[in-house]
Amino acid sequence: MRKFWESIYCPNYITGYNPFLLRYMNEAIEKLVYAINNRKKIVIYGSSTVDGICSVASLSLILRYLNADVEYLIHEGGENRKSVNNTDIKETIDFLGADLLITLGVDLKSQDEVKLCEELNVDLIVLENKRTVRERNYIYINPRQKGCKYKYKNLSLSALTFKLMQAIAIYYNVKNINKYVDLILIGGRWAKVTLRGENGVILKAGKKFLVNTNNNGLKAIMKLDEIVELNDDDIIDIIDLITPTVSTVGVVNNARIALELLTTGDKDRAKQIAKYLHKFKKPKS
Numbered sequence: 001m002r003k004f005w006e007s008i009y010c011p012n013y014i015t016g017y018n019p020f021l022l023r024y025m026n027e028a029i030e031k032l033v034y035a036i037n038n039r040k041k042i043v044i045y046g047s048s049t050v051d052g053i054c055s056v057a058s059l060s061l062i063l064r065y066l067n068a069d070v071e072y073l074i075h076e077g078g079e080n081r082k083s084v085n086n087t088d089i090k091e092t093i094d095f096l097g098a099d100l101l102i103t104l105g106v107d108l109k110s111q112d113e114v115k116l117c118e119e120l121n122v123d124l125i126v127l128e129n130k131r132t133v134r135e136r137n138y139i140y141i142n143p144r145q146k147g148c149k150y151k152y153k154n155l156s157l158s159a160l161t162f163k164l165m166q167a168i169a170i171y172y173n174v175k176n177i178n179k180y181v182d183l184i185l186i187g188g189r190w191a192k193v194t195l196r197g198e199n200g201v202i203l204k205a206g207k208k209f210l211v212n213t214n215n216n217g218l219k220a221i222m223k224l225d226e227i228v229e230l231n232d233d234d235i236i237d238i239i240d241l242i243t244p245t246v247s248t249v250g251v252v253n254n255a256r257i258a259l260e261l262l263t264t265g266d267k268d269r270a271k272q273i274a275k276y277l278h279k280f281k282k283p284k285s
Helices: 002-008 026-039 050-065 086-093 112-120 157-172 177-189 200-209 216-224 232-242 255-263 267-278
Strands: 039-047 069-075 099-102 123-127 139-141
Touching: 026 039, 026 099, 026 123, 026 139, 026 157, 039 050, 050 069, 050 099, 050 157, 050 232, 050 255, 050 267, 069 086, 069 255, 086 112, 099 139, 112 123, 123 157, 139 157, 157 177, 157 200, 177 200, 177 216, 177 232, 216 232, 216 255, 216 267, 232 255, 232 267, 255 267
Parallel strands: 039 069, 039 099, 099 123, 123 139
Antiparallel strands: none
């Protein structure tokens, strides 16, 4: 299967480096294709950062485009809890009836959570980008893991998610995949990743698509802020609007509503949410 997918990969068709060079990408696509084609419930579970929100939003949109049965959840544990535990799986993920769980920027806490997913017949795909030496016994996509020969190790979470989206696009021959790089731009700029290598390629393309975005949420933000000619300050303004606020006890607020803003197909709803979030936006100094 690797040779087949690599043979149809075309750099001019999709921006960036071959996604199937990421370790376990083939296995991830096999799981995803089965879930999409058989209308299995896919639950995307992402971190509550702007990078995480943009990752969840972009992956949700491409899966909806393919008519997948998909739901999303935001991990709102704040800085005190950065992994998926048994309670998360039982009370939210299993409650939604997940057949396939995709976590973005949030790994499973321990092997106990892996066993619980096995007992519940929930397949796993985990994407994150951090230094690690631990081997996983589930599909784990991380350019920094041992044995991964992918050239670019410093991808933002949203850019790494875009690599998964590229692989999906190759399989299903989706030729408009690059339209989602506006969200990847927002996530990458928030993460302050280096502009060298593939991050730079993706973010440069993202700026072009953001100017004429088709995303209802981004359109609503840009109209509200009267953004016409997009510059770096305008991108920061967009990031500020969708950045979740943090309470005194570390609980993340507004992450779910920001995610709804970036995924809604309803223009009026997008306008309502943008106005709501604008009330929480910090004034410029």
